[in-house]
Amino acid sequence: MGPGSRFALLFLALMLYSMGGDGHPGISRKKYCQSVRMSVYLLNHRFSTAVHHYQNAIEVLSIAKKKCAEIISENGKPKEVLQENIRRSNFLENHHTAVTEIERQIMTEEKKLQSILETIGRTCNAWVQTMPLTPSLRKDIRQQLAEAEIITKDVEKLGQTSTKHASTTTNWTAPESNLMSS
Structure with missing residues (x-):
């Protein structure tokens, strides 16, 4: 057996050894990608919520x-009631505009999140899972998941803000109010 054959056998043995078998230290790429997929699923669920x-x-x-x-369109109301209802309508419109602005922010964040999750998906697709899991790959995925986490938290805050706007206006324009229905 010549030196080239020995090198080829050594190369083959090292390649098989490092492919996630028993000889490879740590977790295999396939198992790691399964945990990453679960993290992505949870981020998507939080974003959707x-x-x-x-x-x-x-x-x-x-x-x-x-x-x-x-x-407001009903006739026969005292002038002060009509003015109060118009004031409430303007208040409501301001909150509606604020929530509409939140929609633009959510759409921007959604595009960023999709881009990050697509990158992670390409890293963990079926055929790539057979390749070795390197420390740099783990670091890249951790950074991408951290970015996705930040985006998701931002969108959760936006969702809470829009809910506050809605509850403020529904409390303020409640039908029990004697001015609106007088």
């Missing part, structure tokens, strides 16, 4: 705007 809070808020505000417009 925050968007759902936003959607509920915009729905509540839209209903309140319609009710307010109906009340």
Whole structure:
């Protein structure tokens, strides 16, 4: 057996040894990618929940705007009641505008998150999972997951803010108010 054959056998043995078998220290890339997929799933779930809070808020505000417009359009009310209802309508419109601005921010954050998650997905796709898991790959994925976590937290805050806007306006424009329905 010549030196070239020995080198080829050594190379083959080292390659097999480092492919995530028993000889490879630490976790295999496939197992690591499974845990990464779970993290991505949880981030997506949190993001979706925050968007759902936003959607509920915009729905509540839209209903309140319609009710307010109906009340203002009714005739035969004293002038001071009409002025108060117009003031409430303006208050409601300001909150609706603020929540609409939140939508733009959520859309921007969603694009960033999708880009990061697509990068992670390419790193952990089926055929790549057979390659060795390197420390630099782990570091890259950790950084990407950290960025995705920050984006998700920002969107959760935006969802909470939109919910606060909606609850503020529904409390303030509540039908029990004697001015709006007088």
